[in-house]
Amino acid sequence: MKKLSRHTICTEKKCFSAETIRRLSLYLRNLRRFKESKVEIVSSGEISKCSNVSPEQFRRDLSYFGEFGKRGVGYEIERLISELESILGIDRRWRVALVGVGSLGRALLAFEGFSKFNLKIACAFDIDSNKIGKKIYGVKIHSVENLAEVIKANDIEIAIITTLPDVAQQVADKLMGAGIKGILNFAPIALRTSDDVFISNVDMACELESLIFFVDQRRIDKKRRTGKKSEV
């Protein structure tokens, strides 16, 4: 199984990690904001500041894919945006499937931001017969039973799982059987997948728990510093 978070890719230039790609995505977003403000040239210092990385990090991340800046000047925003879009693969349209039309699934169907990176939820699946056949935010809900055929007919390669954790593995297996090559998983469970399928987990629980840990830690530290050395 490939864990995207630890996955590394080697090009003819060097090896870079999945983390690099996530940062590229972040840079792209900030570049678009600059563009909206009619800025045309930006330096690595400026773009890295609003992305919370060092300028060197930014320059190195780009260096894996080519040379996009002008020494002594900076980066032409228009060009860098289209280069990044091309690198990330969002310069063409992607159609994705969504499985599990619960409250989170519904929220994603309503999310307009997807179009920003050329992405369209082409179809959705659920087991609830009350939902099947209906359209929600313009997306048709199919029965999970027809998953494989609908996905193949629509030539879809990427899917989003927003089911309950109990059935997430089962759904993932079905998706892989239908030829899906990338899964964005919102179910709080570590999915087992075959080697040629990429998984990206969006795990609110992990994020929240680690947040709680750090807030809690800070409180403990504070207590210790103020002298109440009761127990550690």
Added chain:
Amino acid sequence: MKKLSRHTICTEKKCFSAETIRRLSLYLRNLRRFKESKVEIVSSGEISKCSNVSPEQFRRDLSYFGEFGKRGVGYEIERLISELESILGIDRRWRVALVGVGSLGRALLAFEGFSKFNLKIACAFDIDSNKIGKKIYGVKIHSVENLAEVIKANDIEIAIITTLPDVAQQVADKLMGAGIKGILNFAPIALRTSDDVFISNVDMACELESLIFFVDQRRIDKKRRTGKKSEV
């Protein structure tokens, strides 16, 4: 600014990263699943397998906080669960605030899984006067104007941002002013925060774009392997 994803903490034992804490959260979840299946003892091999990490990784992660296993035997699940809950700080109740009751915010209000880690959304905020004063899924919606006073009155330290990116920074500033110490940010923007506030970003866009990159890459590789060496 502290980036949670890169933040490191030093105890009297050693230094560990925020990644370690995320994994602890994952272990905890899997341990609970084992417990539901009435398993009582588990080895590092078993627990690490379903968490997609190596057994050594699992043992090392625990070693930062103490010795919880028995050599030659394994880990007593019941005990390890309560130890992890204590380490993560979820052995006591946390009340959080949510800002931005859009479709995603609403989905989070409906999410029952929060209670699993002793977390309750105590209040929510929005600017829409149609929502203010109402209760959604049992949570009262306040005006953002009263944010500081409501948060202070409820003694809340953690907040979730589910607003549009345009106003997210503004909301974050208000939250910090009200004494919030941890923010779970769903808005696709890198927030600027003061040093003593922890930020954890749940960034669907980054995850999706990196997923697209890898799926796309795989397709390019495939094309290259099959001989069509047109362009790289």
Added chain:
DNA sequence: TAGAGCTTGTGAAAGGATGAACAAAGTGAA
């Protein structure tokens, strides 16, 4: 053209995280 003043791209060093390997410690059978 020459030179000062930027900013990029990248080797080299430093710093962290992961993996291999093994001592320490528990179990159970003879």
Added chain:
DNA sequence: TTCACTTTGTTCATCCTTTCACAAGCTCTA
């Protein structure tokens, strides 16, 4: 008790990522 077997906790070596530092290259002015 002794011995074979199992599994943990930890040291040491390796690998990967980030930071440092600087040469290369562009612009503008005189």
